[in-house]
Amino acid sequence: DARVTQTPRHKVTEMGQEVTMRCQPILGHNTVFWYRQTMMQGLELLAYFRNRAPLDDSGMPKDRFSAEMPDATLATLKIQPSEPRDSAVYFCASGYQTYSNQPQHFGDGTRLSIL
Amino acid sequence: KNEVEQSPQNLTAQEGEFITINCSYSVGISALHWLQQHPGGGIVSLFMLSSGKKKHGRLIATINIQEKHSSLHITASHPRDSAVYICAVGSTDKLIFGTGTRLQVFP
Numbered sequence: 001d002a003r004v005t006q007t008p009r010h011k012v013t014e015m016g017q018e019v020t021m022r023c024q025p026i027l028g029h030n031t032v033f034w035y036r037q038t039m040m041q042g043l044e045l046l047a048y049f050r051n052r053a054p055l056d057d058s059g060m061p062k063d064r065f066s067a068e069m070p071d072a073t074l075a076t077l078k079i080q081p082s083e084p085r086d087s088a089v090y091f092c093a094s095g096y097q098t099y100s101n102q103p104q105h106f107g108d109g110t111r112l113s114i115l
Numbered sequence: 116k117n118e119v120e121q122s123p124q125n126l127t128a129q130e131g132e133f134i135t136i137n138c139s140y141s142v143g144i145s146a147l148h149w150l151q152q153h154p155g156g157g158i159v160s161l162f163m164l165s166s167g168k169k170k171h172g173r174l175i176a177t178i179n180i181q182e183k184h185s186s187l188h189i190t191a192s193h194p195r196d197s198a199v200y201i202c203a204v205g206s207t208d209k210l211i212f213g214t215g216t217r218l219q220v221f222p
Contacts, residue, residue, distance in 0.1 A: 033210075043201065043212040056209070091158060103148070104210075108157040 002026045006092050006107035014115050018080040021110045023092030024073055032075045033104065034060075034067055035091040043091070049075065082114045118142050121202050121213035128220050134189040136216045138202030141183065148210070149176050149187050150201040158201070161187070192220045 005024040013019060025032045033048040047057035047067040057067060064083070069075045079086055089111050093104040120139045128134055138147070149161040162169050162176040164185070169176050173192075178185040189196055197220050202213040 042214045043203075045209055093158075102146075103160045103163045105160065106150075106158040 002105075004092055004094050004105050004107035006090075006110050008110060009108060010111045010113075012113045012115065013082060015083055016081045017114075018078065019082050019086075019112060019114075021077045021090055021092075021112070023075040023077075023094075023107060025075065025092070025094030026105055027073070029094035029096050029105070031095045031102075032069060033093045033095075034075070034077050035093065037089045037091060037109070038087075046077070046090075082112075084114045087112055087114045117214070118211050119202055119204055119213040121200075121216050123216060124214070126216055126218045128192050128218070130193055130220055130222050132192050132220075134192050134196075134218065134220075136187045136200050136202075136218070138185045138187070138213055139183060140185075140202075140204045140211075142204065142211065144204040146205040147178055147185050148203040148205070149185075150203060152199045152201060152215070154198070161200075189218075194220045194222055196220050 004026055007022045011019060031050045034046040035043050036046055037043045044059055046060045048055055049069045052069040064079055066078045089109045091106050091109045093106045095102045095104045118141050122137045146163050146165045148163050151159045151161050161174060164176055164178050173190045175188040187200060197218055199215040199217050201215045203210045
């Protein structure tokens with residue numbers, strides 16, 4: 001079965017360090033989403049792309065977070081500088097066309113701990 | 116008030132019981148999704164529906180668009196069904212998530 005692949009699965013780093021999370025969407029999917037999951041807030045949309053173009057990043061703290069899609073097989077989410085409040089599980093998901101009426105396929109997530 | 120409300124927040128059941136999880140929403144939607152997340156695990160899409168009912172194995176999802184309500188039913192529950200079940204609604208260009216229902220099924 002085709003899967004969304006996220007790396008790394010776990011990341012522990014110190015406050016102030018740069019963190020880069022990567023996502024390989026399912027081949028043929030044209031929409032990629034980044035979500036963050038915390039105990040307090042649950043799942044939140046950070047940003048999403050369609051055909052590699054950013055459509056909405058309003059859920060993302062702009063001063064420290066950036067999301068890019070350098071090519072159709074790679075999406076990245078960067079945090080610089082990282083802060084302890086960024087500790088969460090970050091999920092990437094991909095789908096085809098308008099995501100709200102198409103199923104999304106989620107990766108296994110990157111569990112991030114900022115010390 | 117959250118735009119997507121799930122109930123109950125926590126649910127325990129004995130193996131074999133029939134389980135119902137409810138989701139109510141207050142926004143206009145194009146589709147409603149039910150997701151499953153096992154402890155420490157990833158998220159799996161169970162259903163996406165915009166009307167009526169869908170069935171997959173022991174899982175059944177229904178939606179009433181007029182009442183803005185959906186239910187997820189599990190028949191003959193099993194310990195492996197223990198997970199968090201998340202309702203999400205597709206509205207305009209964004210998915211809005213409920214806070215999830217934590218289900219534990221005991222043998």
